[in-house]
Amino acid sequence: MSFFGKLKQRLMKTSSRIEDGLDSIVEDGGDTEAADAPDAIANDAPQPDAAAAPQPAPADPESAKPEPAQDSPQVTAKPGLLGRIIGRKDAQPVVRRVLDDDMLEQLEELLIASDMGVDTALRVTANIAEGRFGRKLSVAEIKGLLADEIARIMENVAKPLPIFPKKPQVVLVVGVNGSGKTTTIGKLASQFKAAGKSVVIAAGDTFRAAAVEQLQVWGDRAGVPVLTAPEGSDPASLAFDAMTKAEADGADLLLIDTAGRLQNRADLMEELAKIVRVIRKKDETAPHNTLLVLDATTGQNALSQVETFQKLADVSGLVMTKLDGTAKGGVLVALADKFGLPIHAIGVGEQIDDLQAFDPEEFAKALTGLDA
DSSP states (O other), X not given: OOHHHHHHHHTHHHXXXXXXXXXXXXXXXXXXXXXXXXXXXXXXXXXXXXXSOOOOOOOSTTTTSOOOOTTOTTTTOOOOHHHHHTTOOTTOOEEXXXXXXXXXXHHHHHHHHTTOOHHHHHHHHHHHHTTTTTOEEEHHHHHHHHHHHHXXXXXXXXXXXXXXXXXXXXXXXXXXXXXXXXXXXXXXXXXXXXXTOOEEEEOOOTTOHHHHHHHXXXXXXXXXXXXXXXXXXXHXXXXXXXXXXXXXXXXXXXXXXXXXXXXXXXXXXXHHHHHHHHHHHHOTTOOSEEEEEEEGGGTTHXXXXXXXXXXXXXXXXXXXXXXXXXXXXXXXXXXXXXXOOOEEEEEOSSSGGGEXXXXXXXXXXXXXXXXX
16 A cells, blocks of 8 residues: 555544534535536636537546437536546535635634644635635535645645764654654664765663663664663763764764653753753854654644744754544644744654655645545
8 A cells, every 4th residue: 555545544433523523514504416516616707608619628538428318418427627536526516605704713623623723724714715715616626725725825834854074963853752753763773874975973861661672673674783771871861872883883873862841841951951961062163953742642732732832952853643543634834834844854653654744745645534
């Protein structure tokens, strides 16, 4: 199965919520029309007079099919462009509803319920309404518009993890308890190793033996050394020693794991700030990347996590995990809209290929339920 297929399957909770909600919104006050009704999106110009000669349809695989018998007028109806994109059958009746204030309010509530956030939901619906207020829209058309708006918001943040000539390039990985930092580090190490990079991992979560053991499993799998320290050791000291070791070995990348911490625990957050200070004593330009790993199941709480970690660790990019276990996929749109931080990768499972570069168009299609 392709990664898009996995993403769509894993985001089923979110996409089905949006799809079901759109069905209800459009059917509430909508009118059933023939499938050949004017497309409110594809044709913004005034509709031609009914007596005017019909325009030839654009060439595509659908138009190449044999025309059905003339005694079946319902069957001869052709779907609009978006109808063909999502695979609707010819002549299927379409429900359309006028885009008015009531409908916009319902759309806003649906997006907020999908964890897109109030500000982002208002902005998205306002953009959809621009130039279309008062027009009749179908579910398929609204889904297409939503996907376009989401992709537009996220296209500027879809960036791979930058690789610098500096050796070792220090990548500090931070996040709250259970966000998936350790697994993400293991997957990144394996992928960079497969790309020909020399990688070293520092097991900076010195308070949790299971995290060290998990990293060692990934290290063995990827052929990457994992530097450890006795349980309860100072993680800042381990980070400093790891930088010295990676530099001596000529490693390209040093990935430093950190203990999970809650953003409302001042003592734990200060410990993270100490790690950053110690790293900079060794190299004032380090860490060269600070990745914040976010658990999608936290929903809007992810926004406050970004704010807190940015202040202490100067976060340079995001990785979103556990999109396979939640209906909270919309929070990624809110994060992109509010912070504009690069989204380097998303995870939708435990396999090595379940951490992939972020693709805004594929994500938007998966989130709204559009087919690839």
